[in-house]
Amino acid sequence: MIASDLQSGVEQLGDMIAQAASIVPFTGAGISTECGIPDFRSPGGLWTRNRPIPFDEFVASSEARDESWRRRFAMEPTFAAARPGRGHRALAALYKAGKIPAIVTQNIDNLHQVSGFAADHVVELHGNTTYARCLGCGKSYPLAWVRHGFEATGSAPDCTVCDEPVKTATISFGQAMPEEAMQRAAELARQCDLFLAIGSSLVVWPAAGFPLMAKNAGARLVIINNEPTEQDDVADLVIRHDIGETLGPFVGN
Numbered sequence: 001m002i003a004s005d006l007q008s009g010v011e012q013l014g015d016m017i018a019q020a021a022s023i024v025p026f027t028g029a030g031i032s033t034e035c036g037i038p039d040f041r042s043p044g045g046l047w048t049r050n051r052p053i054p055f056d057e058f059v060a061s062s063e064a065r066d067e068s069w070r071r072r073f074a075m076e077p078t079f080a081a082a083r084p085g086r087g088h089r090a091l092a093a094l095y096k097a098g099k100i101p102a103i104v105t106q107n108i109d110n111l112h113q114v115s116g117f118a119a120d121h122v123v124e125l126h127g128n129t130t131y132a133r134c135l136g137c138g139k140s141y142p143l144a145w146v147r148h149g150f151e152a153t154g155s156a157p158d159c160t161v162c163d164e165p166v167k168t169a170t171i172s173f174g175q176a177m178p179e180e181a182m183q184r185a186a187e188l189a190r191q192c193d194l195f196l197a198i199g200s201s202l203v204v205w206p207a208a209g210f211p212l213m214a215k216n217a218g219a220r221l222v223i224i225n226n227e228p229t230e231q232d233d234v235a236d237l238v239i240r241h242d243i244g245e246t247l248g249p250f251v252g253n
């Protein structure tokens with residue numbers, strides 16, 4: 001059912017949180033917009049103005065790699081300045097209280113880790129843009145290393161170990177979903193008794209399948225999103241309000 005107003009939504013959510021033993025949050029872009037990180041997929045968002053570079057193009061073309069890195073460096077002031085919002089902090093408080101075993105996210109901004117989640121307890125379906133990784137051997141590199149090489153030679157550097165291209169540790173269009181993360185997310189969804197879908201339009205599959213997976217395994221499903229989603233009909237509670245305002249009251253938990 002859809003909460004009639006913000007206050008009743010927050011009250012019902014509070015009751016469900018109090019009754020739950022194991023809560024799994026699933027977060028999308030909406031939780032990070034108040035942190036200044038744009039929703040790339042939204043109308044007018046970056047991806048509607050700038051065609052995303054598909055994975056095979058990145059691998060095949062050094063020009064595509066250079067363009068991809070130029071775009072990433074242009075975004076760095078935004079990512080570097082972003083701090084956890086009220087939604088991140090509320091979830092971190094529930095995590096510290098032992099209510100949340102791990103969190104599943106579509107976001108690449110690292111803000112759940114910054115808010116207090118152990119990196120092991122953040123299941124990233126689309127990877128992480130705050131560091132880079134070699135596509136060949138998997139070696140991690142700081143972004144600053146890539147940038148230094150780029151600025152010194154005018155081109156993105158390859159891995160020092162195996163010479164393969166280095167890319168942000170994100171999942172690009174056309175790149176295979178990370179199998180281990182998908183499996184962990186499915187297990188978490190099936191084992192929780194409260195699943196919170198937060199700030200995701202729930203349209204990107206297969207990630208959008210997790211709320212239904214949780215519901216079918218017997219969990220309660222809450223959807224918090226400014227806009228309607230395709231799964232509102234099956235949710236036990238829908239809160240169609242700002243995420244910071246909805247989760248703000250839980251920051252101090």
Ligand SMILES: [Zn+2]
Pocket residue numbers: 134135136137138139159160161162163164
């Ligand atoms: Zn390598």
